[in-house]
Amino acid sequence: MRLFHKHIVWAFFFASLSMVATQIQAQAQAQGQVLAPQTPQRGIAASKHNLSTTGLHTNHLIGEASSGFGQGEICIFCHTPHGANTSIAAPIWNKGSPTPGVALYQSYAVTNSATMDSTTVGPGSISRACLTCHDGTQAMDNMINAPGSGGFAPGGARLAGAVWTGALADGLMPGGNLNPTIVTMLGTDLRNDHPVGMNFCGGSLTPNVPGNCADNDFPLAHTNGAGRFWIEGGAAVAGVQTPSSLSGPGFQKTDLPLYATNQVECATCHDPHSTERTFLRRVGANNNSGMCLTCHAK
């Protein structure tokens, strides 16, 4: 009787052990399922925005005096954990800004268009962040907080001993573009580029409120009701953050955010961390002009 009892106890013991094992396996599988769809959202390391010594494309550092880049720091070209530039509205931005108050940029050529409704107010902060490299006026290794301990220069300074594969010796994006087949260096003359720094839905009834678009050429922007607006960039992508506080479709990485007073900026269309072709936010990039058609009802 006692033996039989023991047997049952052991049977329970082994049964519960195997249940735990099954649970762990199920958890691992579930985690695998959650992680798998996120993969395309990642991978800046393999993109053209990896400017560290581990970069795989035309342009990245091959030499420097500090040890940080030898360790392949990628984010540091744009972000610093401490001491960032707060005059550029990009998060913890690690580069100095062009002289404040200087009208550096020439905006989209309205004179070439009889139909442009909104006024371009010039590139907003987030576009200025992109332009710290893409206007070709500032060295790409210019940073406020160099890697490692020390190297803090509040106005930004070049990295000692920086040697590039593609950039000019002074670290600038060359006028002729790093790669002759890419319009990389936009310069400060943005008259020949898609407008940035203008309100979405130019014909807005109430300025700065995309929800009040008067222009039927554009879809309504979505909002979280707390001053954040975006344009739906496509179907929900599993594993991508959707604030649980929202009832409708939340903002996702593949949506097109509007900045400041609901303006279209470089980062409305591009996610600088994306592995989508040409860093476009929308899944499928601009296949079938899907990017353009997300905003323009044509």
Ligand code: HEC
């Ligand atoms: C080429 C410049 C560049 C590099 C390199 C870069 N970022 Fe960013 N990052 C930006 C810009 C610009 C924004 C703001 C764009 C936006 O509003 O989504 C941003 C926003 C972010 C955000 C907040 C918005 C979001 O998408 O979640 C996080 C987090 C972030 N970066 C993390 C990183 C990390 C981590 C790395 C390095 C692995 C990195 N970034 C490298 C330019 C860069």
Ligand code: HEC
């Ligand atoms: C630290 C410098 C730096 C910053 C800041 C930066 N870029 Fe770039 N970007 C580069 C370099 C370098 C390349 C590669 C150019 C080449 O190979 O010719 C590049 C390439 C690109 C390309 C072309 C990709 C392709 O496949 O042809 C796009 C689009 C782009 N960047 C958009 C942006 C946007 C939008 C921002 C701001 C959100 C930004 N970049 C900020 C350095 C930068």
Ligand code: HEC
């Ligand atoms: C309205 C959307 C939109 C805005 C705003 C925008 N871009 Fe683009 N950009 C695109 C699209 C779409 C492409 C890809 C075109 C293609 O597939 O040929 C592109 C391509 C590029 C390229 C690669 C150029 C090439 O054809 O070789 C660079 C670099 C770039 N963008 C940088 C920027 C920067 C910097 C800004 C801000 C000043 C900006 N973009 C603003 C939509 C936009």
Ligand code: HEC
């Ligand atoms: C994030 C939304 C968005 C995306 C994506 C977008 N645009 Fe635009 N585009 C606008 C807005 C807003 C204007 C300003 C329109 C106005 O005020 O009349 C504009 C202006 C233009 C203009 C000038 C209109 C004029 O009357 O002078 C053209 C042409 C244009 N876009 C074409 C394109 C093409 C082509 C693409 C894809 C490569 C594209 N756009 C992608 C929002 C967008």
